[in-house]
Amino acid sequence: MTDARSTTETSPRRIAIIGGGLSGLAAAHRLIELTSAASPTSPRCEITLLEAGPRLGGIVGTRRENGYLIDTGADSFLTNKPGAIGLCRRLGLEDKLVATDSRYRGVHVVFDGRPVPVPAGFQLLGPTAIWPMITTPILSPWGKLRLLMEPFVPSRTPRDATELADESLASFVRRRFGREVLERLVQPLVGGIYTSDPEQLSLAATLPRFLEQERDFGSLIRAALSAKNSDRPPGANPTDTTSSGARYGLFAGLAGGMEDLLAALRSRVEAGGTVKLNTRVTEIQRPLTNPQREQGALSRDASASPFLLALSDGTHHSFDSVIVATTTHHAALLLGELDHDLSSELRQIEYASSAIVVTGHRLADVAHPLDSFGLVVPHRERRRILATSFSSRKFPERAPAGSVLLRTFVGGAMQPELNDLPDDELQRLVQSELSELLGVRGEPEISLVVRYPRAMPQYHVGHLDRVARIEALTARHPGLALAGNAYRGVGIPDAIHSGESAAMLVG
Numbered sequence: 095m096t097d098a099r100s101t102t103e104t105s106p107r108r109i110a111i112i113g114g115g116l117s118g119l120a121a122a123h124r125l126i127e128l129t130s131a132a133s134p135t136s137p138r139c140e141i142t143l144l145e146a147g148p149r150l151g152g153i154v155g156t157r158r159e160n161g162y163l164i165d166t167g168a169d170s171f172l173t174n175k176p177g178a179i180g181l182c183r184r185l186g187l188e189d190k191l192v193a194t195d196s197r198y199r200g201v202h203v204v205f206d207g208r209p210v211p212v213p214a215g216f217q218l219l220g221p222t223a224i225w226p227m228i229t230t231p232i233l234s235p236w237g238k239l240r241l242l243m244e245p246f247v248p249s250r251t252p253r254d255a256t257e258l259a260d261e262s263l264a265s266f267v268r269r270r271f272g273r274e275v276l277e278r279l280v281q282p283l284v285g286g287i288y289t290s291d292p293e294q295l296s297l298a299a300t301l302p303r304f305l306e307q308e309r310d311f312g313s314l315i316r317a318a319l320s321a322k323n324s325d326r327p328p329g330a331n332p333t334d335t336t337s338s339g340a341r342y343g344l345f346a347g348l349a350g351g352m353e354d355l356l357a358a359l360r361s362r363v364e365a366g367g368t369v370k371l372n373t374r375v376t377e378i379q380r381p382l383t384n385p386q387r388e389q390g391a392l393s394r395d396a397s398a399s400p401f402l403l404a405l406s407d408g409t410h411h412s413f414d415s416v417i418v419a420t421t422t423h424h425a426a427l428l429l430g431e432l433d434h435d436l437s438s439e440l441r442q443i444e445y446a447s448s449a450i451v452v453t454g455h456r457l458a459d460v461a462h463p464l465d466s467f468g469l470v471v472p473h474r475e476r477r478r479i480l481a482t483s484f485s486s487r488k489f490p491e492r493a494p495a496g497s498v499l500l501r502t503f504v505g506g507a508m509q510p511e512l513n514d515l516p517d518d519e520l521q522r523l524v525q526s527e528l529s530e531l532l533g534v535r536g537e538p539e540i541s542l543v544v545r546y547p548r549a550m551p552q553y554h555v556g557h558l559d560r561v562a563r564i565e566a567l568t569a570r571h572p573g574l575a576l577a578g579n580a581y582r583g584v585g586i587p588d589a590i591h592s593g594e595s596a597a598m599l600v601g
């Protein structure tokens with residue numbers, strides 16, 4: 095890093111990335127790629143990654159304990175979005191990519207206190223096959239009839255322009271398929287991904303393909319049937335009727351867990367730039383220009399470059415460009431002085447907190463066959479867990495032979511009070527739920543609690559408009575870019591894509 099006073103015109107371009115989660119790492123890595131591909135006569139870039147915590151990776155991490163391999167946060171990513179899979183290939187990780195175990199693809203949902211398979215082909219918001227919907231015990235006869243009426247439900251005709259703008263996911267599903275499908279299937283499946291209240295989630299910001307299907311086919315069922323009859327490649331459309339839940343056939347993990355990706359990124363970024371751990375940025379400022387300083391001016395010149403970063407150790411450092419790759423509540427704090435409007439828009443994006451209780455059990459201690467990738471729990475069942483992922487069914491190498499690794503999600507936007515429970519209470523609560531729902535007995539071989547305070551952005555109705563305003567406000571500051579999973583997608587491929595796009599913008 096360069097002290098503000100030592101800046102000269104001949105210095106290389108200095109670029110700071112604030113935040114060493116996946117989006118910040120992806121941004122730094124892309125900048126290094128761009129720099130090494132540039133011609134020798136191009137100006138040199140000096141890349142500095144500033145991370146507040148003691149390690150890189152942010153909310154992603156991997157631990158090994160008693161023969162278990164535990165991804166403590168994300169454990170897999172979508173492969174039909176290029177962000178993660180493309181980066182893995184560029185990092186030479188192709189031989190470490192692992193597909194999910196096809197024997198167990200599918201998911202259970204709790205219905206009347208017991209796990210029942212989600213009907214085959216039901217994918218997040220709607221069915222892609224009719225027979226499994228007719229035979230499922232999850233819906234009442236009226237619920238099934240209402241679902242089958244979907245092709246005859248008219249498309250939405252907004253009363254005014256604002257109504258056209260966005261719709262909640264819950265409103266969309268109730269309108270197209272009825273209340274039962276929403277409460278018994280969609281809410282728990284979507285809740286398992288976004289830890290959100292579907293009454294508030296924006297459909298356009300989260301699952302726009304379903305809006306497109308309504309627009310293009312007038313019905314989601316008709317869209318699914320039409321795709322089934324065409325030769326669309328799997329993954330181009332939600333028409334894989336062999337699995338249920340969150341399209342697990344399209345997910346991949348890494349043999350050594352997400353640490354494989356982090357380690358590869360870390361070594362490339364450390365080789366091509368500077369990484370500063372335990373370094374919190376407290377503010378992004380515009381330095382006073384010389385004439386201003388001479389005149390004792392208090393206001394700063396918004397068009398002046400570079401940026402001045404204030405760090406928690408009291409030092410200030412200047413950079414030509416800055417990528418802010420933190421959660422938006424952190425970004426809002428950093429940008430408060432530079433741009434009040436931008437900061438206040440960023441502050442409006444809400445986050446949900448959650449915890450994962452990771453447990454390892456002998457298979458002999460579990461009555462349920464665990465013959466899927468996991469269990470999701472509808473809010474209406476009034477239980478105290480959101481979902482349990484059967485991690486070693488998804489990826490068999492995650493548990494020692496004869497044992498199973500479970501990851502149980504607690505809290506989220508709909509049960510925020512559970513986030514405040516101490517670890518031992520959370521562990522007891524999960525043990526009791528797993529015992530009732532899956533017949534888990536005895537002491538687990540391992541048990542640990544991982545917390546994610548304000549980690550999952552909530553894409554509420556109106557989110558895309560807010561993001562457009564944020565992007566327009568950010569564009570007023572050439573050299574400044576934002577990255578992270580709060581803007582245009584919450585998953586790992588989205589976070590990586592946002593980091594790489596930010597790098598292209600400032601690089």
Ligand SMILES: Cc1cc2nc3c(=O)[nH]c(=O)nc-3n(C[C@H](O)[C@H](O)[C@H](O)COP(=O)(O)OP(=O)(O)OC[C@H]3O[C@@H](n4cnc5c(N)ncnc54)[C@H](O)[C@@H]3O)c2cc1C
Binds near residue numbers: 112152168419584589
């Ligand atoms: C429980 C959970 C499970 C998930 N599971 C999946 C999954 O299976 N598949 C999937 O695709 N996605 C999953 N996700 C989403 C995925 O993990 C995220 O999209 C991604 O990790 C976000 O990365 P990020 O870099 O944007 O943010 P973060 O990981 O939050 O990184 C931000 C970094 O910025 C740092 N920072 C903050 N303020 C400052 C500052 N002032 N100065 C310096 N540094 C600062 C923080 O310390 C942190 O390291 C999951 C998310 C959660 C919460």
